[in-house]
Amino acid sequence: MTTTLTLSAQPSDPLVVVNGPLSEALAQRLGLRTVEDFTEQPGQQYVFYRDGTLYLGLAPSQREHPVCVDFAEQHRRRHRGKELLLKAVGGRRTGLRIVDTTAGLGRDSLLLASYGAEVTLCEREPVVAEMLADGLRRGLQQAEVAEFVARMRLVPGPASAYLRAIPEADRPDVIYLDPMFPDSGKSAQVKKEMRLFHSLVGRDEDDGVLLQEALDCAKHRVVVKRAPRSAALSGPRPQFAVQGKAVRFDVYPLKAFPKG
Ligand SMILES: C[S@@+](CC[C@H](N)C(=O)[O-])C[C@H]1O[C@@H](n2cnc3c(N)ncnc32)[C@H](O)[C@@H]1O
The missing domain is CATH 3.40.50.150 (Vaccinia Virus protein VP39)
Incomplete structure (x- = not known):
């Protein structure tokens, strides 16, 4: 019998704030860690500001649309x-x-x-x-x-x-x-x-x-x-x-x- 062991790399914090203007205050309010930039860690989700809008998303390389509220x-x-x-x-x-x-x-x-x-x-x-x-x-x-x-x-x-x-x-x-x-x-x-x-x-x-x-x-x-x-x-x-x-x-x- 063959056993296949799959190791999946899990991020230590599944949700982190990407550093930038306003991000320190946001990270404090949410009790989240800030990181300097996006990484390639699988499953890692980010909260970040882009052009003055707050987004939830994956690393840009994942090509998944980040989510924001745009009325x-x-x-x-x-x-x-x-x-x-x-x-x-x-x-x-x-x-x-x-x-x-x-x-x-x-x-x-x-x-x-x-x-x-x-x-x-x-x-x-x-x-x-x-x-x-x-x-x-x-x-x-x-x-x-x-x-x-x-x-x-x-x-x-x-x-x-x-x-x-x-x-x-x-x-x-x-x-x-x-x-x-x-x-x-x-x-x-x-x-x-x-x-x-x-x-x-x-x-x-x-x-x-x-x-x-x-x-x-x-x-x-x-x-x-x-x-x-x-x-x-x-x-x-x-x-x-x-x-x-x-x-x-x-x-x-x-x-x-x-x-x-
Ligand atoms: C299906 S979504 C709602 C989508 C929304 N109707 C819209 O048009 O975008 C459900 C949301 O309700 C929130 N939620 C569920 N139960 C709640 C509760 N008891 N109090 C406050 N928020 C709640 C969830 O966190 C989630 O964001």
Whole structure:
């Protein structure tokens, strides 16, 4: 019998900050080590600034797109005419207050803000929260999205802690959840771009708990994004779903919206 032993070189810290302007402060906030430059260590992920934008990526030689939050780019790439999310949150209403409990790269939050909503973005993964903060800062200077970004506010950390601290009088109209589910990318290209993000964040195993907390806190409805054929989150059943080809929104209405 032949035994093959495969040795895979693992980086000592899977995530490091590449040295440059602003990087010392960032490394301190994230509790990460700084390195002078990219190396060829397999699996090594880097957080780095390029042209004033914060990225998560591999060494440039790996030819994998680094990830950043660029709201102007997201706005250009949005799927027009497929306003499923708008339908799910109850239509266009100025001043609707929405908590996006799983902000990620902020794409859904941006869409919601573009419909006129005031959006609070909760994000618990510290690197992702830093990228969001960076995107929001730059977004205020990007003419095509500045108006929307001005309605977006980041709350880094777990959504549960935020929801529990909301006083009764300030409860949000809608709470939105988009927990990480397997195979959530639509095209091969999206999947490629999102590989790094997925490997950083992993699965959100506590989504059933978050759903219950959202149902206890929202005034009018809770909306959950799912893959088209995946099961609803564990807990109460959604009352209806807004179904698309690539995505489904499960809707949990709590109280009708005021007319007008
Ligand atoms: C699938 S991604 C969301 C993508 C996002 N909807 C977008 O449009 O870019 C899920 C994100 O939610 C975050 N997350 C999951 N559960 C959370 C929680 N309980 N509190 C805060 N953030 C959470 C994860 O860290 C991850 O970044």
